[in-house]
Amino acid sequence: MNIPLTIKETQDGLKSKKFSAVELVDAYLAQIKKYNSEYNVFLTVTEELAYAKAKEIDRGDKTSHLAGVIVSYKDIFLTKGVRTTAGSKILESYIPPYSATSVSRIEAAGAIPIGKLYCDAFAHGASGENSDFGRTLNPWGKEYVPGGSSSGSAASVSAGMSLISLGSDTGGSTRQPANFCNLVGLKPTYGVIPRYGVISMSSSLDTIGSFAHTVDDIEIMFDVMRGTDGYDSTVSNFKKPNIKNKFKLGIAKEYFIDGLDSEVENMINDVKKTYEKIGIEVVELTLPHTKYMVPVYYIIQPAEVSSNLGRFDGIRYGSARQSFGEEAKRRIMIGSYVLSAGYYDAYYEKAMKVRTKIINDFDEAFKTVDAIISPVSPTPAFKLGANTSDPLKMYLEDIYTTTANLVGIPGLAIPSTFSKSGLPIGFQLLGPRFSEHQLFELGKKYHKEIDYKPKIAL
Amino acid sequence: MQKYINIIGLEIHIEPNTKSKMFCSCPQDHFGAKPNTQTCPICLGLPGALPYANKEAIKKTIKLGLALGSKISEKSKFYRKHYFYPDLPKGYQISQKDNPFCVGGSLMSKKINHIHLEEDAGKLIHSGDESLIDFNRSGCALIEIVTEPVFNNVSEVLSFVKELQLIARYLDISNADMEKGTMRLEANISLKALLGGGRMDSREVGNLPDYKVELKNINSFKFLEKALKAEIERQTKALDNSEKLKQETRGYDEKTKTTFSQRTKTDSDDYRYFPEPDISPINSTEYIVHSTKIPELPQAKRDRFMDMYKLPKDYVEILISDLERANYFEQAVKLAPDLTKSIADLMINKNMDNEYPEPAGFVKKIVELTKIEYASTSDLEQAIKDVLFENPNIVDSYINGKGQVIGFLIGQVQKVLQGKGDPKMINVKLIESLQKNI
Numbered sequence: 017m018n019i020p021l022t023i024k025e026t027q028d029g030l031k032s033k034k035f036s037a038v039e040l041v042d043a044y045l046a047q048i049k050k051y052n053s054e055y056n057v058f059l060t061v062t063e064e065l066a067y068a069k070a071k072e073i074d075r076g077d078k079t080s081h082l083a084g085v086i087v088s089y090k091d092i093f094l095t096k097g098v099r100t101t102a103g104s105k106i107l108e109s110y111i112p113p114y115s116a117t118s119v120s121r122i123e124a125a126g127a128i129p130i131g132k133l134y135c136d137a138f139a140h141g142a143s144g145e146n147s148d149f150g151r152t153l154n155p156w157g158k159e160y161v162p163g164g165s166s167s168g169s170a171a172s173v174s175a176g177m178s179l180i181s182l183g184s185d186t187g188g189s190t191r192q193p194a195n196f197c198n199l200v201g202l203k204p205t206y207g208v209i210p211r212y213g214v215i216s217m218s219s220s221l222d223t224i225g226s227f228a229h230t231v232d233d234i235e236i237m238f239d240v241m242r243g244t245d246g247y248d249s250t251v252s253n254f255k256k257p258n259i260k261n262k263f264k265l266g267i268a269k270e271y272f273i274d275g276l277d278s279e280v281e282n283m284i285n286d287v288k289k290t291y292e293k294i295g296i297e298v299v300e301l302t303l304p305h306t307k308y309m310v311p312v313y314y315i316i317q318p319a320e321v322s323s324n325l326g327r328f329d330g331i332r333y334g335s336a337r338q339s340f341g342e343e344a345k346r347r348i349m350i351g352s353y354v355l356s357a358g359y360y361d362a363y364y365e366k367a368m369k370v371r372t373k374i375i376n377d378f379d380e381a382f383k384t385v386d387a388i389i390s391p392v393s394p395t396p397a398f399k400l401g402a403n404t405s406d407p408l409k410m411y412l413e414d415i416y417t418t419t420a421n422l423v424g425i426p427g428l429a430i431p432s433t434f435s436k437s438g439l440p441i442g443f444q445l446l447g448p449r450f451s452e453h454q455l456f457e458l459g460k461k462y463h464k465e466i467d468y469k470p471k472i473a474l
Numbered sequence: 475m476q477k478y479i480n481i482i483g484l485e486i487h488i489e490p491n492t493k494s495k496m497f498c499s500c501p502q503d504h505f506g507a508k509p510n511t512q513t514c515p516i517c518l519g520l521p522g523a524l525p526y527a528n529k530e531a532i533k534k535t536i537k538l539g540l541a542l543g544s545k546i547s548e549k550s551k552f553y554r555k556h557y558f559y560p561d562l563p564k565g566y567q568i569s570q571k572d573n574p575f576c577v578g579g580s581l582m583s584k585k586i587n588h589i590h591l592e593e594d595a596g597k598l599i600h601s602g603d604e605s606l607i608d609f610n611r612s613g614c615a616l617i618e619i620v621t622e623p624v625f626n627n628v629s630e631v632l633s634f635v636k637e638l639q640l641i642a643r644y645l646d647i648s649n650a651d652m653e654k655g656t657m658r659l660e661a662n663i664s665l666k667a668l669l670g671g672g673r674m675d676s677r678e679v680g681n682l683p684d685y686k687v688e689l690k691n692i693n694s695f696k697f698l699e700k701a702l703k704a705e706i707e708r709q710t711k712a713l714d715n716s717e718k719l720k721q722e723t724r725g726y727d728e729k730t731k732t733t734f735s736q737r738t739k740t741d742s743d744d745y746r747y748f749p750e751p752d753i754s755p756i757n758s759t760e761y762i763v764h765s766t767k768i769p770e771l772p773q774a775k776r777d778r779f780m781d782m783y784k785l786p787k788d789y790v791e792i793l794i795s796d797l798e799r800a801n802y803f804e805q806a807v808k809l810a811p812d813l814t815k816s817i818a819d820l821m822i823n824k825n826m827d828n829e830y831p832e833p834a835g836f837v838k839k840i841v842e843l844t845k846i847e848y849a850s851t852s853d854l855e856q857a858i859k860d861v862l863f864e865n866p867n868i869v870d871s872y873i874n875g876k877g878q879v880i881g882f883l884i885g886q887v888q889k890v891l892q893g894k895g896d897p898k899m900i901n902v903k904l905i906e907s908l909q910k911n912i
Contacts, residue, residue, distance in 0.1 A: 094522045107521070114515050116522060213522040220751035247516075249526045249753055320751060323554055326565020327519050355556075355746035364748060 017043050019176045021470045023085050023233045026179060030073070030084045037070035037084045037128065044086045044130055048177045051474055055153045057171045059091050060099050061131040069128045081240050083126030088178035090166045091132040092139055092215040093119050102215045103147040103165075104137040105339040106328045116213025117245040118182060118224050125240045130178050133168025138325065139184055139217045140343040141165045142192060142413040145404055148341050153400070154196060155473035157439055160397040163193030166225060170197035173227045176472035180237060183225040186217045187313055188392070188417025190225025191429035191444055195392035198431045198440035198473070200459065202226045202234045203417075204242070205449045206424035208254070212247035218320035221313075221421040229470030231430070231459040238452055254450045259457045265291055265298045265445075266385035270306035271416065277395040279435045287389055287432060287443050290465050296458075301385060303377045306419075308370050313418040314411055315354050315367035322351025346407065371422050378423045378448075387447040387458055391416045392429050396439040420446055428455040430462060476672040478665040478713060480706055481682060482631055483623035486638060487616050488648045489594070489656040490534040496593040496615035497525030497568065505654050509599075509608035517593075517613030519563030524752050525593075527552070529761075531615035532575065534647045535591045536761045538617060539576025541645055541768050542586055546758050547573040552591075552750040557743070561596035561607055568593050571747045575758060581641070582634055585622040592616050617647070623662065623682060628702045632695060635659060640772045644797055652694045659698055662686045664719070665709045683719075689733065691725040701726035705733045775800060783807065789818050799827065806833040816840050848896040851903075857890040858900070858907050872908055880904065 017035055020026040029035050045063060052058050073084050089095060092102045094112040101107045123129060136146035144152040144167025152167040154160040155175040162171045166183025170193035173181050183190045185203035194201025202225060209224040216222060226237040244251045267288060288298045325348055330336040354363035381388060393413060403410040420427035431442040447455045492502045498516035515523040539546055550573050554566040574590035596612035598605055625631045639657060642650040650657035664683040669675050689705060692698045712719055724733040772794055779790040793800050806817045820826040820840060830836035861883060862869055871879050887900050
């Protein structure tokens with residue numbers, strides 16, 4: 017059977033009995049068995065759980081939003097009774113006693129969980145190379161990284177090993193790998209999808225990311241997962257807004273930096289033209305504090321990381337602190353330093369002030385435009401090992417993505433085309449807080465206009 | 475001559491009587507519970523768990539602040555306070571730093587620095603070469619009251635903590651039991667030399683010594699008193715011998731009646747505080763509205779009882795030290811205002827209120843007890859006759875217009891009747907008889 021590429025295809029197939037849910041699981045597992053050892057996508061395959069759920073779907077209700085949809089989880093999502101490692105040696109044998117809210121909601125909507133994925137340990141990284149269990153390869157080109165830290169999520173969906181996947185986005189960890197693997201990726205507004213049960217990296221920046229082939233599917237996942245759960249007190253409810261029919265978009269002049277790859281730059285210009293073609297005005301705007309994005313991010317994020325990783329003190333969870341990887345240690349050191357007495361004001365406090373300035377930039381921008389077109393990454397997927405010896409260069413990967421996290425706004429990564437060397441390239445739309453549905457509308461308009469057809473790499 | 479002045483500040487922890495813990499729905503009351511039966515991912519600090527602030531605990535903290543005249547911070551924040559200890563499962567405690575719920579205030583003219591809310595740690599149990607952790611207490615709500623270093627003697631400290639305990643009970647914030655650990659005390663103490671004649675060097679006013687000793691593990695008021703006294707003695711001796719005192723934490727050993735060093739603090743600890751990102755800043759104004767019903771506080775009740783019921787000071791103290799008894803007393807008095815003194819007597823000296831759950835039953839009993847069997851009318855008339863016969867001079871005085879002598883005559887009649895005469899009846903009959911003589 018051909019693996020379906022959208023939720024609708026899946027559900028139409030199930031309803032018309034073209035295939036059963038059990039057959040679907042067979043097909044995805046076959047794909048996993050064929051490629052997993054080579055590409056390092058799944059750390060744990062939950063075959064039994066998948067078949068049990070599939071049988072349930074075949075017997076009963078096929079009408080819920082995600083009935084029969086095969087889902088995979090980045091291994092920082094707690095899954096009751098199923099090992100959850102965060103891609104780290106520290107949690108190598110950790111079996112959580114409860115499931116994340118997002119996991120419970122996805123499964124309550126009928127999705128079939130197929131397994132847990134590779135990722136950069138504790139979600140620290142932009143390439144998937146910081147996993148303590150091995151690096152994931154990009155299904156679109158084996159010598160390239162799939163992006164990170166939700167490396168396995170992007171690889172899993174683009175390799176046809178699951179239809180959708182959950183990742184996290186703290187500084188681009190969903191949008192960048194989605195971008196490197198030809199997928200739609202959503203980083204939602206902070207405080208819309210509960211974080212409960214997802215291993216915290218940087219609590220004021222962490223969001224629950226979604227991976228799928230189409231914007232429609234991302235929208236379904238978003239609507240299934242959002243809303244208060246009584247556990248994450250930063251979450252609020254909002255009503256789906258009425259979508260307006262006249263949009264205005266902006267592109268920040270600060271985005272055209274030296275390191276921006278010419279193919280990515282050309283793509284951004286093409287996106288602009290596409291929108292203009294369908295009658296959407298695109299204007300230039302300014303976000304003066306853009307250059308502070310990465311420095312601010314790399315103060316606040318390690319500070320919170322150093323705090324959140326403190327619980328892995330060697331007393332519980334079975335592994336001593338020496339088991340932390342290089343990147344985790346680096347962030348614990350930086351974070352502890354910027355929070356120390358005497359340095360707090362100069363670093364953490366100051367970074368928080370600049371963060372406020374950055375937020376003001378965006379508040380200003382959104383007075384005149386509905387969304388901002390931006391690159392996701394300065395380049396298409398880079399080669400394995402290209403940035404590993406230079407952490408600073410790796411951090412600069414985050415230049416276009418940290419914005420949405422620092423400001424708390426949604427970012428939708430949208431696949432566009434392929435580079436000359438055959439690697440996916442795409443862009444992202446950034447909108448005001450709670451404007452997800454508006455971004456979905458704009459994404460769909462774009463894909464309709466370029467006649468986008470989802471496909472899998474393997 | 476006093477050579478030193480004691481400088482004492484207090485940190486008082488009170489576990490509020492909320493239904494659930496500070497950031498999860500596990501029960502707050504853990505007294506006597508089987509270890510590790512009241513836990514969940516949140517209070518165990520498991521990966522992925524997040525705190526959800528308990529509004530009831532916030533309300534109670536603000537209520538205490540309002541009662542003590544603190545300023546309530548408009549926007550209050552929680553902070554993460556980092557340190558490693560086996561009983562602290564997250565590697566940080568969620569506490570407060572800048573903008574705690576209550577700032578300033580005072581009690582018994584002693585200045586309070588602030589009152590904040592935090593979560594408790596688990597409990598370590600050491601036995602043999604094994605150490606066990608009970609997480610039932612982990613994440614329990616804890617109100618901390620921090621005073622300024624304004625106490626100069628032990629008795630001031632004792633009356634302060636006792637009054638605070640009473641206030642916590644009056645406000646229904648906590649039963650503040652030392653023995654159950656719902657009230658815990660820590661005292662910071664240092665000594666400062668005075669000039670000859672026991673005066674303070676004017677340049678030294680307001681300056682604190684360069685060390686302080688933190689006394690911990692104090693689990694009763696009696697221990698607090700003993701520990702403070704022992705520590706003052708130790709520091710006095712040390713200063714007398716020109717020894718330099720260290721900044722340290724000390725505990726009190728009941729057997730040796732001395733304090734012992736637990737931990738030396740070389741530098742001020744670096745807790746790497748930063749605002750807790752998992753909890754948005756809290757707008758306290760909405761809580762103030764819900765917390766403004768501050769009932770009559772112990773001192774006001776004390777004053778009112780003295781004034782209204784004219785009771786001796788020690789009686790008042792006993793009655794107001796238990797809000798339920800104070801209320802019982804007032805209900806009883808309302809039923810029989812004439813019997814105020816008897817009600818107080820029987821409650822305090824005989825604990826008779828224990829036998830009658832309802833004040834009405836108690837009052838009924840008192841009325842029965844105080845009903846006197848009066849002498850018969852004929853006995854009374856005979857007694858009057860006898861008294862008038864034996865005191866012709868007094869009768870003459872009366873006839874000559876000296877009305878006040880009637881008091882003496884009543885007394886004489888009562889004497890004959892051995893106090894069993896009905897005073898009203900004696901008065902009436904006596905006047906009748908005297909009128910006959912005119």
